[in-house]
Amino acid sequence: MKLRLATPGPTEVPQRLLLAGAREIIHHRSTEMEQLIHEISGGLPPLFGTSAPVYTIASSGTGAMEAAVANCFSAGDEVLVVSNGYFGERFQAICKSYGLVVHVVESDWGTSADPERVAAAYREHPRIRGAFVVYSETSTGALNDVEAIGRIFRDTDVIVVVDAISGLLVHPLEMDAWGLDVVLAASHKGFMLPPGLAFIALSDKAWTAVERSSGPNYYWSFERLRHFYPMSSSSPAVSLLLALHESLKMLDEEGMEAFRRRHAVLGRAAERGLLKLGFSTFVQAPNRRSHVITSALAPEGIDTGQLLKTLSTSYGVTMTGGQAHLKGKLIRVGHVGAADALDLSGIFGALEMALLDLGHTFTPGSGVGEIIRTFHEEGR
Amino acid sequence: MKLRLATPGPTEVPQRLLLAGAREIIHHRSTEMEQLIHEISGGLPPLFGTSAPVYTIASSGTGAMEAAVANCFSAGDEVLVVSNGYFGERFQAICKSYGLVVHVVESDWGTSADPERVAAAYREHPRIRGAFVVYSETSTGALNDVEAIGRIFRDTDVIVVVDAISGLLVHPLEMDAWGLDVVLAASHKGFMLPPGLAFIALSDKAWTAVERSSGPNYYWSFERLRHFYPMSSSSPAVSLLLALHESLKMLDEEGMEAFRRRHAVLGRAAERGLLKLGFSTFVQAPNRRSHVITSALAPEGIDTGQLLKTLSTSYGVTMTGGQAHLKGKLIRVGHVGAADALDLSGIFGALEMALLDLGHTFTPGSGVGEIIRTFHEEGR
CATH class of the missing domain: 3.40.640.10 (Type I PLP-dependent aspartate aminotransferase-like (Major domain))
Structure with missing residues (x-):
């Protein structure tokens, strides 16, 4: 895998x-x-x-x-x-x-x-x-x-x-x-x-x-x-x-300006994708969100421990969850470094498949759709 | 190079x-x-x-x-x-x-x-x-x-x-x-x-x-x-x-016994090669010589600083010399890890060429000859 x-x-x-x-x-x-x-x-x-x-x-x-x-x-x-x-x-x-x-x-x-x-x-x-x-x-x-x-x-x-x-x-x-x-x-x-x-x-x-x-x-x-x-x-x-x-x-x-812009767009795309899949924003203040990761609270009924395990064992994707008291509740989608629109689309593809495996209800492709839409609007 | x-x-x-x-x-x-x-x-x-x-x-x-x-x-x-x-x-x-x-x-x-x-x-x-x-x-x-x-x-x-x-x-x-x-x-x-x-x-x-x-x-x-x-x-x-x-x-x-034996032979070969080229043994007690490196004092008239510089700039070989008060006097031929008879022969080839460049007198090939002889006798 x-x-x-x-x-x-x-x-x-x-x-x-x-x-x-x-x-x-x-x-x-x-x-x-x-x-x-x-x-x-x-x-x-x-x-x-x-x-x-x-x-x-x-x-x-x-x-x-x-x-x-x-x-x-x-x-x-x-x-x-x-x-x-x-x-x-x-x-x-x-x-x-x-x-x-x-x-x-x-x-x-x-x-x-x-x-x-x-x-x-x-x-x-x-x-x-x-x-x-x-x-x-x-x-x-x-x-x-x-x-x-x-x-x-x-x-x-x-x-x-x-x-x-x-x-x-x-x-x-x-x-x-x-x-x-x-x-x-x-x-x-x-x-x-x-x-x-x-x-x-x-x-x-x-x-x-x-x-x-x-x-x-x-x-x-x-x-x-x-x-x-x-x-x-x-x-x-x-x-x-x-x-x-x-x-x-x-x-x-790449240039530092383009590097930062890429991370900002990755952050916005991930945020929109997660909301579409039923997650909720964890960091409320929009201008205080790190572009290193996008964190979100899981939808009702989804244990993020199980979700991360499915992502890892079934799809080869390593993602991390909440630490300490946020264990089981939070996911943190990392997109720092060389990640681009296609990487994030792939990660969201895996996320959707894992959510389906866990019985979560949503329109398949809707999360990835937000990634594509964001990058289409804002440019890669 | x-x-x-x-x-x-x-x-x-x-x-x-x-x-x-x-x-x-x-x-x-x-x-x-x-x-x-x-x-x-x-x-x-x-x-x-x-x-x-x-x-x-x-x-x-x-x-x-x-x-x-x-x-x-x-x-x-x-x-x-x-x-x-x-x-x-x-x-x-x-x-x-x-x-x-x-x-x-x-x-x-x-x-x-x-x-x-x-x-x-x-x-x-x-x-x-x-x-x-x-x-x-x-x-x-x-x-x-x-x-x-x-x-x-x-x-x-x-x-x-x-x-x-x-x-x-x-x-x-x-x-x-x-x-x-x-x-x-x-x-x-x-x-x-x-x-x-x-x-x-x-x-x-x-x-x-x-x-x-x-x-x-x-x-x-x-x-x-x-x-x-x-x-x-x-x-x-x-x-x-x-x-x-x-x-x-x-x-x-490789097995640890063979690994240690290889290093022991490398040490003996390097020692013999260095002696042949006019260097003198630095560690006197034979059973107290590390097989990680072989150290030797330079022949009369050879500054090891110059020798190491020639090795590096003309032949691409990095070797180290003496530290502290041994600077200029000692060379340390490293042969730890994956080094084998052929590596050491190459290193001694470079050493002979650099010594010739510095005007040292010896029979070219005599140092490498000792490497070859040692490995021939003791087995690679």
């Missing part, structure tokens, strides 16, 4: 990138690697909207989250975590494991953080040294307004740490202009690569925090990353770097 | 493994992944000589070294680091960055640690909680007797941490029988894979240390690894896991 991914990441990796990663391995201290790294280190910063270097480490995105905590703070520091989903909770867990005093601005899953509440929390806890926020919360599909949150702390000495692991590339992010201090990303989302690489960009303000921090670290050490930059501080994941080099070319060929 | 690697890692990756890593990406919570992980988690422990689980993380080997320190010890703990090269020094650096009190049993680079001196250091510092040792010190080519060192601490509560990053597979390692507590390895040595995966196996004694440790960690957390085992605690490096699955098949097909 042909396997297809419709998850928030890992995403399907274009053959061109798979094969770029399958070329012969080069050594991390060779001239070939220097040339490769030169081009990568030139290509990454504009994608983060920064003139600062972007560091690349061999780890998952969680490693980059921990690196930010370990390098910029010390046990006992007060921090604010903006939390409206699974990854906000992960920031809390990591901060706590480092002995930080965590204040949480909590919002319901599926909503976005209200910047006003973040500002109020800062007034209440003026001694915080950092504010953590997830850009695209892929556990729900909600997008946080990191530009507005950045503005709150811009002229303070509070470090704003942004998990842009899935949000980067898909949504605009201007690190320097928005006053963001630590921006984290990973390879297996918009970059269309296999998992295994994480990216970290740091503002000057973040570096002052690094100097003041006393947390132990070695592999994550930002000072070691800076010392070896643009080369790696440890053996890098060479095959993933080879593929990253090609990914940057693909992104450049 | 065709590129060839003769480094201690990354090694050349067989096409079969490159292509296994280039198959379509599967999701880390899918049934396909469960099947893959099931086979990987069955295949790894015998290679470590243990019945304990072997955990796989997305990171370089250095990450695994840090994970051992972060999980098993607390600031203020006394530890012993057996150090006879670059990676022994790295253990020291990581331990110090975590606030451990480090006692060092230092031996000259190129020699191996004397287990008697390790036992004496333990008598002098009976309060140590851990002993760190590198199995194959790839900065010099010296092999430490981890079996004898394990025996010293076997019936104590001292945790023995072994960096087997390059030594595993190439040399016998019986974690359970030798009383080793934390054994670390990485993908880009004997496993013949690209860098990016690290492996960690833990004894029951190591787990008691984990429970007592108070160091902060999240990504490295052994408890999180155990909680999710055999699945990954974070997004795993899927393409590398696909390739690992195939690597385990290749290792099984």
Whole structure:
């Protein structure tokens, strides 16, 4: 059976990138690697909207989250975590494991953080040294307004740490202009690569925090990353770097505006398709919906656990559902990376077949019809 | 120009493994992944000589070294680091960055640690909680007797941490029988894979240390690894896991005895070839030479920096030299992983050509002749 991914990441990796990663391995201290790294280190910063270097480490995105905590703070520091989903909770867990005093601005899953509440929390806890926020919360599909949150702390000495692991590339992010201090990303989302690489960009303000921090670290050490930059501080994941080099070319060929527009249309198409099939919108605010995934609550009588299992075993489609208390209720149609109108039509074809298998009543083709109609109207 | 690697890692990756890593990406919570992980988690422990689980993380080997320190010890703990090269020094650096009190049993680079001196250091510092040792010190080519060192601490509560990053597979390692507590390895040595995966196996004694440790960690957390085992605690490096699955098949097909024998013959052949070309043996004790690389001091008048540069720019061969004070003096011919008699003959062909370019006097073909002779005598 042909396997297809419709998850928030890992995403399907274009053959061109798979094969770029399958070329012969080069050594991390060779001239070939220097040339490769030169081009990568030139290509990454504009994608983060920064003139600062972007560091690349061999780890998952969680490693980059921990690196930010370990390098910029010390046990006992007060921090604010903006939390409206699974990854906000992960920031809390990591901060706590480092002995930080965590204040949480909590919002319901599926909503976005209200910047006003973040500002109020800062007034209440003026001694915080950092504010953590997830850009695209892929556990729900909600997008946080990191530009507005950045503005709150811009002229303070509070470090704003942004998990842009899935949000980067898909949504605009201007690190320097928005006053963001630590921006984290990973390879297996918009970059269309296999998992295994994480990216970290740091503002000057973040570096002052690094100097003041006393947390132990070695592999994550930002000072070691800076010392070896643009080369790696440890053996890098060479095959993933080879593929990253090609990914940057693909992104450049498509252009970031077209890339973002494609994801926006994918999001709208998926939303309309899901509504037509009897699902209901989970993220209410239209301008706060992430274009990484489209989440929706299942129609009455449909258990999404069963639906996802049918999709996987009968149709080879891996899709994910709700995490924590949303298990069984939510589906999350992933369309980040290289996904296009035809991919999404195929995924919705599988979704319709699986819904029929589960006895759901609807007009076959009506969901896919919405995909086709949206792309016909808005252009591929 | 065709590129060839003769480094201690990354090694050349067989096409079969490159292509296994280039198959379509599967999701880390899918049934396909469960099947893959099931086979990987069955295949790894015998290679470590243990019945304990072997955990796989997305990171370089250095990450695994840090994970051992972060999980098993607390600031203020006394530890012993057996150090006879670059990676022994790295253990020291990581331990110090975590606030451990480090006692060092230092031996000259190129020699191996004397287990008697390790036992004496333990008598002098009976309060140590851990002993760190590198199995194959790839900065010099010296092999430490981890079996004898394990025996010293076997019936104590001292945790023995072994960096087997390059030594595993190439040399016998019986974690359970030798009383080793934390054994670390990485993908880009004997496993013949690209860098990016690290492996960690833990004894029951190591787990008691984990429970007592108070160091902060999240990504490295052994408890999180155990909680999710055999699945990954974070997004795993899927393409590398696909390739690992195939690597385990290749290792099984060759058989570990044949694999080790091949490396031993490669080491002897390289040694004889280098001597013939005027190099001199760096690791004096024959039974303490790692079969991962063969190191040798350059003939009078040859700067190895220049030699390695010529090898790289004129012949496409990446080889490494001495680190730290051995820069310019040492070469290290890497032959770990899939290297065979023909690869080594090619590498020595390039070495002879580069030596001629630098004006060194010898009979062309005499170095390669030793490779051919050795394999003819000992069998490929």
